[in-house]
Amino acid sequence: MARVNESNSGSDVLSLESIRESLIRQEDTIVFSLIERSQFPLNSPAFEDSENSSSLTEFFVREIEVLQAKVGRYENPEENPFFLDNNIPHSVFPTHKYPTVLHPKALSVNINKRIWDVYFKEVLPLFVKPGDDGNYPSTAASDLACLQAISRRIHYGKFVAEVKFRDAPQDYEPAIRAKDREALMKLLTFEKVEEMVKKRVQKKAETFGQEVKCISSDSGDESEKKYKVDPLVVSRIYGEWLIPLTKLVEVEYLLRRLD
Numbered sequence: 679m680a681r682v683n684e685s686n687s688g689s690d691v692l693s694l695e696s697i698r699e700s701l702i703r704q705e706d707t708i709v710f711s712l713i714e715r716s717q718f719p720l721n722s723p724a725f726e727d728s729e730n731s732s733s734l735t736e737f738f739v740r741e742i743e744v745l746q747a748k749v750g751r752y753e754n755p756e757e758n759p760f761f762l763d764n765n766i767p768h769s770v771f772p773t774h775k776y777p778t779v780l781h782p783k784a785l786s787v788n789i790n791k792r793i794w795d796v797y798f799k800e801v802l803p804l805f806v807k808p809g810d811d812g813n814y815p816s817t818a819a820s821d822l823a824c825l826q827a828i829s830r831r832i833h834y835g836k837f838v839a840e841v842k843f844r845d846a847p848q849d850y851e852p853a854i855r856a857k858d859r860e861a862l863m864k865l866l867t868f869e870k871v872e873e874m875v876k877k878r879v880q881k882k883a884e885t886f887g888q889e890v891k892c893i894s895s896d897s898g899d900e901s902e903k904k905y906k907v908d909p910l911v912v913s914r915i916y917g918e919w920l921i922p923l924t925k926l927v928e929v930e931y932l933l934r935r936l937d
């Protein structure tokens with residue numbers, strides 16, 4: 679991902695434009711992952727905890743995270759685990775040295791518990807059919823793909839916040855010192871950009887998720903088009919959860935930026 683560019687002077691330069699390009703690319707991954715998940719019904723027994731044991735999905739994600747840590751996934755500052763907390767296994771292989779872009783306190787910003795709850799309780803029921811077909815292993819794998827893509831997008835807020843801070847420290851520093859969340863939220867909000875994001879993901883859901891019935895030059899009646907996931911729901915998922923949670927990560931990161 680193009681995030682840090684070498685400037686002429688040789689120092690690392692972050693730009694809001696390159697950060698936003700990455701967010702735009704991540705939309706493709708998120709929209710595709712929702713489309714993939716939508717082929718299975720809700721399958722709630724896979725992810726609901728029983729009285730004294732965790733769910734199949736939680737077990738699956740915990741085990742996968744250990745394996746992924748052992749190949750260095752969490753060396754990448756864009757990745758945040760759901761369950762490993764401070765117990766991240768070391769990579770078995772030599773790891774890539776990722777450029778240091780973020781403040782060291784970035785490590786303490788992880789809202790995956792909230793993302794997990796929001797995803798299973800509020801987001802998932804909006805775009806999958808109710809029901810239970812027993813196909814829990816495939817469902818859990820699809821949920822993991824959605825969760826990781828969504829978590830990466832939301833925690834990318836750390837990079838967005840860093841670049842905004844570097845562009846205007848004189849604006850952000852007083853609000854950070856005053857721990858004024860509201861002022862920080864106001865500073866980092868661009869309503870027009872948010873509207874554009876919501877419209878673009880709607881369009882992507884229309885484009886990537888349309889049913890392709892037959893191959894002919896006639897593209898058919900627009901009103902008869904069927905989509906695997908309702909494009910308006912995708913736009914709503916961004917507007918009600920993904921963007922607000924990205925902004926929450928931005929605020930949490932900024933509050934630690936001068937530590």
Ligand SMILES: O=C(O)C(=O)C[C@]1(C(=O)O)C=C[C@@H](O)C=C1
Pocket residue numbers: 698701838866867868869871872875920921922924925
């Ligand atoms: O692009 C930005 O400036 C961001 O902070 C990202 C984002 C988003 O989540 O898409 C969040 C806040 C802004 O109001 C606009 C968009």
